[in-house]
Amino acid sequence: GAVVSQHPSRVICKSGTSVKIECRSLDFQATTMFWYRQFPKQSLMLMATSNEGSKATYEQGVEKDKFLINHASLTLSTLTVTSAHPEDSSFYICSARLPNTDTQYFGPGTRLTVL
Amino acid sequence: SQQGEEDPQALSIQEGENATMNCSYKTSINNLQWYRQNSGRGLVHLILIRSNEREKHSGRLRVTLDTSKKSSSLLITASRAADTASYFCATDAKNNDMRFGAGTRLTVKP
Numbered sequence: 273g274a275v276v277s278q279h280p281s282r283v284i285c286k287s288g289t290s291v292k293i294e295c296r297s298l299d300f301q302a303t304t305m306f307w308y309r310q311f312p313k314q315s316l317m318l319m320a321t322s323n324e325g326s327k328a329t330y331e332q333g334v335e336k337d338k339f340l341i342n343h344a345s346l347t348l349s350t351l352t353v354t355s356a357h358p359e360d361s362s363f364y365i366c367s368a369r370l371p372n373t374d375t376q377y378f379g380p381g382t383r384l385t386v387l
Numbered sequence: 388s389q390q391g392e393e394d395p396q397a398l399s400i401q402e403g404e405n406a407t408m409n410c411s412y413k414t415s416i417n418n419l420q421w422y423r424q425n426s427g428r429g430l431v432h433l434i435l436i437r438s439n440e441r442e443k444h445s446g447r448l449r450v451t452l453d454t455s456k457k458s459s460s461l462l463i464t465a466s467r468a469a470d471t472a473s474y475f476c477a478t479d480a481k482n483n484d485m486r487f488g489a490g491t492r493l494t495v496k497p
């Protein structure tokens with residue numbers, strides 16, 4: 273099946289710094305990518321829908337200025353957690369939708385720890 | 388990389404029939420979750436079953452978990468056209484990383 277990668281897989285940063293997470297579709301072009309976060313022992317929550325060439329659509333309660341999403345190409349979407357704080361520590365996972373289908377593939381996730 | 392593997396990949400049934408989807412996984416888990424996704428939308432959480440539970444119900448949904456076989460099933464009873472969607476299982480592994488399967492595409496014909 274298609275492959276979606278995320279980088280980095282784990283990151284530890286100091287409070288106040290910004291962290292960028294990359295999501296790449298390796299063997300297909302994805303016009304739509306999704307970003308999710310999961311707190312420990314909780315279910316995955318959709319943060320935003322990223323459409324190539326346009327602004328991301330954020331879910332209610334997700335701060336746009338806090339979680340910057342850029343989908344500049346058909347194979348890459350980035351999520352930047354700005355001025356990270358310990359409460360931003362979480363598991364972030366992206367998915368990419370195969371064009372003209374309902375099939376989507378998930379990345380392996382990124383574990384963010386903010387000290 | 389995907390951990391959960393759903394089967395079938397696609398399922399087409401008539402309204403009123405039951406739909407059963409299966410999920411297998413490879414590593415030890417804390418819990419297993421089922422999600423649905425309507426076309427073009429993000430995932431919606433349906434139900435979570437913990438590793439020490441064997442069966443769980445929520446409305447028309449019934450989920451079973453067999454940790455000895457590392458498998459789970461999702462049963463939707465009395466299906467409706469509005470149940471048409473993709474269904475994903477996700478495993479919450481012991482290291483707290485979540486892994487998704489590729490999903491089952493369910494079509495319910497009116």
